[in-house]
Each structure stands twice: as structure tokens, then as C-alpha cells.
Amino acid sequence: xxxxxxxxxxxxxxxxxxxxxxxxxxxxxxxxxxxxxxxxxxxxxxxxxxxxxxxxxxxxxxxxxxxxxxxxxxxxxxxxxxxxxxxxxxxxxxxxxxxxxxxxxxxxxxxxxxxxxxxxxxxxxxxxxxxxxxxxxxxxxxxxxxxxxxxxxxxxxxxxxxxxxxxxxxxxxxxxxxxxxxxxxxxxxxxxxxxxxxxxxxxxxxxxxxxxxxxxxxxxxxxxxxxxxxxxxxxxxxxxxxxxxxxxxxxxxxxxxxxxxxxxxxxxxxxxxxxxxxxxxxxxxxxxxxxxxxxxxxxxxxxxxxxxxxxxxxxxxxxxxxxxxxxxxxxxxxxxxxxxxxxxxxxxxxxxxxxxxxxxxxxxxxxxxxxxxxxxxxxxxxxxxxxxxxxxxxxxxxxxxxxxxxxxxxxxxxxxxxxxxxxxxxxxxxxxxxxxxxxxxxxxxxxxxxxxxxxxxxxxxxxxxxxxxxxxxxxxxxxxxxxxxxxxx
Numbered sequence: 001x002x003x004x005x006x007x008x009x010x011x012x013x014x015x016x017x018x019x020x021x022x023x024x025x026x027x028x029x030x031x032x033x034x035x036x037x038x039x040x041x042x043x044x045x046x047x048x049x050x051x052x053x054x055x056x057x058x059x060x061x062x063x064x065x066x067x068x069x070x071x072x073x074x075x076x077x078x079x080x081x082x083x084x085x086x087x088x089x090x091x092x093x094x095x096x097x098x099x100x101x102x103x104x105x106x107x108x109x110x111x112x113x114x115x116x117x118x119x120x121x122x123x124x125x126x127x128x129x130x131x132x133x134x135x136x137x138x139x140x141x142x143x144x145x146x147x148x149x150x151x152x153x154x155x156x157x158x159x160x161x162x163x164x165x166x167x168x169x170x171x172x173x174x175x176x177x178x179x180x181x182x183x184x185x186x187x188x189x190x191x192x193x194x195x196x197x198x199x200x201x202x203x204x205x206x207x208x209x210x211x212x213x214x215x216x217x218x219x220x221x222x223x224x225x226x227x228x229x230x231x232x233x234x235x236x237x238x239x240x241x242x243x244x245x246x247x248x249x250x251x252x253x254x255x256x257x258x259x260x261x262x263x264x265x266x267x268x269x270x271x272x273x274x275x276x277x278x279x280x281x282x283x284x285x286x287x288x289x290x291x292x293x294x295x296x297x298x299x300x301x302x303x304x305x306x307x308x309x310x311x312x313x314x315x316x317x318x319x320x321x322x323x324x325x326x327x328x329x330x331x332x333x334x335x336x337x338x339x340x341x342x343x344x345x346x347x348x349x350x351x352x353x354x355x356x357x358x359x360x361x362x363x364x365x366x367x368x369x370x371x372x373x374x375x376x377x378x379x380x381x382x383x384x385x386x387x388x389x390x391x392x393x394x395x396x397x398x399x400x401x402x403x404x405x406x407x408x409x410x411x412x413x414x415x416x417x418x419x420x421x422x423x424x425x426x427x428x429x430x431x432x433x434x435x436x437x438x439x440x441x442x443x444x445x446x447x448x449x450x451x452x453x454x455x456x457x458x459x460x461x462x463x464x465x466x467x468x469x470x471x472x473x474x475x476x477x478x479x480x481x482x483x484x485x486x487x488x489x
Contacts, residue, residue: 012048030183069122144475150220152179166192172472261295268303269419272303279314338388369391377394379392418439451464
């Protein structure tokens with residue numbers, strides 16, 4: 001394996017060939033912190049997307065027919081490259097996505113985790129014999145690859161959230177066409193193409209198209225070839241993806257990991273020092289740009305004032321600024337549009353009567369931590385996903401009211417509860433309408449072997465472990481009649 005750093009991230013990757021996109025449009029890739037131009041990419045058009053899908057389709061049958069040991073070995077080589085090029089990947093995440101060094105290290109670790117898990121998938125694609133209701137009949141089911149899978153990835157955890165779908169799909173014998181977010185074409189797409197190319201993946205099994213959603217977005221989803229669309233992103237866009245995938249001419253599976261409004265509930269017996277540490281890390285890691293991020297803290301009235309006092313002092317210690325410095329927790333907001341949206345959220349919160357107890361001046365797209373207290377549970381700040389370093393604290397009358405507030409949202413991705421009584425925590429957790437709940441820990445957690453996904457408007461399906469294996473494969477029932485069956489006709 002080469003030790004030379006990857007370069008030339010200004011082209012599409014289709015059928016094993018690096019080439020310019022065919023669109024008349026190009027896009028500048030911008031560093032969120034410095035605002036410097038990283039490179040310029042000639043974008044893909046619909047013809048490029050079609051070529052990518054055709055290449056994926058042509059390559060998939062042979063790839064699915066490879067021995068499971070070959071696919072395992074390929075995934076293992078990817079894992080080795082991730083280890084060898086770890087610093088290179090981390091630096092790209094800092095440069096392109098505005099990741100702090102800490103967050104980039106966490107993201108790389110998550111990608112390595114799902115890669116190790118995916119290495120076990122080829123050998124786990126097993127079927128079974130079934131009892132039959134018919135004499136002299138063998139009844140079996142097989143687990144097979146789906147075919148071509150379309151992957152659309154986001155900009156906030158671009159490398160991991162692309163790898164999570166891509167490595168799983170490929171390990172299971174599928175081929176992939178990947179469309180990364182426009183803000184992170186390298187870390188969300190082209191970097192993966194370089195890695196799989198170095199690992200020796202056959203041409204066409206992975207294709208990466210970088211293009212504007214307005215030009216190729218709908219076509220990418222509606223195309224006849226993909227059997228499944230794996231989408232991670234906002235609920236609004238995810239709803240459209242789901243509608244096009246299921247309601248279009250060619251019905252296909254969807255896996256949707258969408259937005260969240262994760263509550264952290266602090267019960268009256270909570271360790272408040274622990275609770276404020278959980279709140280700080282759960283909200284401000286990657287400047288709150290995580291779907292699982294703690295979007296609101298709900299605190300029992302008995303401990304509310306004490307919690308707020310400790311929280312404010314804790315957040316004052318949260319370091320923000322240059323994402324390349326190891327101690328930085330809060331780095332830059334990804335782009336001007338997101339930053340403008342956060343400014344509006346802050347202004348609206350103040351207008352709605354919430355009390356701003358901690359703030360700071362914006363520099364280099366870095367929005368310092370903002371903490372609001374006395375937040376109306378029905379306000380936009382409490383009801384909507386902010387996706388930034390803005391933390392509302394809401395007072396609950398008691399435990400029952402806290403549960404009511406936790407569930408009073410259209411989302412249901414992640415959640416957390418802090419209590420000294422573990423069984424009380426479990427009982428509370430099981431009443432939260434969410435796909436994940438963590439007791440005495442942050443809302444942000446993604447483990448390669450554990451089910452990851454949400455309820456309500458937070459999405460459909462589950463990632464990781466057996467759950468993603470089932471999502472990215474199909475079950476095929478086959479019967480064999482060993483002796484002629486007497487039919488009534």
C-alpha cells in the first residue's frame with residue numbers, strides 16, 4: 001500500500017475511472033473555518049448518474065458471486081488503509097467539514113468500527129431449512145444481495161455516515177453509487193473512492209458522483225436501476241427521498257436516518273455534576289451539528305436552579321475556535337446558510353421570552369456556546385432541531401411532566417436520562433418514543449453492532465449489526481419438490 005497522500009479530488013469516480021463531470025456547473029469546495037477554497041469540482045449531470053448506475057449494475061453480479069472470503073478480505077484491506085491513513089483522513093475532516101480534531105478522531109474511530117463489523121457480514125449471509133406443509137418438499141430461504149444501492153450522505157459526519165452504508169453494501173455483495181453532500185464532496189465521497197480503489201475493489205462496484213441536488217437529486221433517487229436508497233440527512237429532504245423512492249415508477253427500499261430533537265432528562269435524584277458534563281458534551285461536540293446531539297435539556301423543578309448554576313459554569317469552560325487545535329470542542333458552522341439559520345433561531349428565542357445566560361461573538365464562522373433558560377416548551381427553540389451550539393433548558397414539574405415534554409416532538413432519534421437509580425432510568429427510557437435512550441450518558445452514541453435509527457419523523461429502518469445486514473439484503477424463499485405432488489386438477 002502506498003504511503004503517498006491522496007490527491008486530485010476534483011473529478012468524478014465512475015466505473016473505476018477518474019474523470020471530469022459533464023455538467024456545465026462547477027462547485028468550489030470551501031474550508032468552513034478559513035473560508036479558503038480547497039479545490040473546484042466540475043459537477044456531474046444526469047448522464048453521469050446514469051453511467052454510474054449502469055456501471056454498478058454491470059459489476060454487481062460478478063461481485064456478488066465472489067467467495068465470501070474474498071469480500072471479507074477486501075473489507076479487511078479497507079480497514080488496514082483506514083489505520084494507515086488515519087492522520088490523512090482526520091486532516092481532511094478538519095479542513096473540509098470543520099470538524100474539531102477531537103470530533104474527527106471520533107469519526108474515524110466510528111468508521112473503523114463499522115468496517116470491522118462489515119468484515120463479518122459475508123459469512124453472516126446465511127439461510128436455513130424450514131419445515132414444510134407439503135409432503136416431499138424441501139423448504140429453504142437464502143439471504144442474497146439486493147443489487148445496486150444508492151447512497152446519499154450528509155455533511156456533518158460525512159466520512160463515517162458514507163462508510164456506514166457503503167462498506168455494508170459492498171460486504172453483502174451489492175454495488176454502490178454514492179452521492180456525497182455538496183459541502184463535503186471529498187470526505188463524504190471521493191476520499192472513500194480513493195480508499196476502495198487502493199484496496200483493490202473491482203471497477204464499477206463503487207461509483208461516486210458529485211453534483212448539485214437541483215440538477216441530479218431527484219433523478220438519482222428515481223432512477224430505475226437502484227434497488228434501495230440509503231439516505232442520511234434532514235427530515236424535510238428525507239421525506240422527499242422517501243416519497244420518490246416509494247411513490248415513483250420504480251418502487252425501491254429506503255433507509256432513512258433523519259433529524260432529531262434529542263431530550264436529555266435530568267430527574268430529581270440525578271448527580272448534577274454528571275448531568276452537566278453529559279449536557280455539555282452531548283450538545284457541543286461538533287458544535288451541535290449531529291442528529292443525535294442533545295437538542296434540549298429537561299430538568300425536574302426540584303433541581304432546576306442548582307443544575308442551571310452548575311451548567312453555566314461548565315459551559316464557560318468549553319473551548320471554541322480553531323478546529324485544528326486539540327482542545328477545541330466547538331469549531332466552525334459548516335456554511336453561511338446554516339450560520340444564518342442559527343442567528344435567526346437565537347433571535348426568535350429571545351423574542352419568545354427565553355433568557356439567554358451565556359453567549360459570545362461570532363468569529364470565523366465559529367458560534368460560541370449559547371445557553372437559554374426559562375424556555376417555553378411550546379416555543380420553536382424547544383420544538384425544532386437547531387443543529388448548532390444552542391442549548392435550551394426546560395423546567396419540568398415532575399417526572400411525569402418530564403416524560404410528557406420528552407415525547408412532545410415530531411422526532412424520535414436519540415434521548416438520554418440522568419438518575420442515580422438505574423432501574424428507574426430504564427423504566428423511564430422505555431416510555432420515551434425514540435429509537436435510542438442512554439442512561440447516565442450522552443445522547444450521542446453509535447456502536448457498530450448495536451441498532452441505530454429513529455422513530456416518528458426521525459426516519460425508517462436501522463443501521464449497524466444484524467439490522468443493517470437485513471436492510472441491505474433480501475430474503476429469497478425456495479422450495480424443492482423431491483417427488484411429484486398430487487394436484488386436484
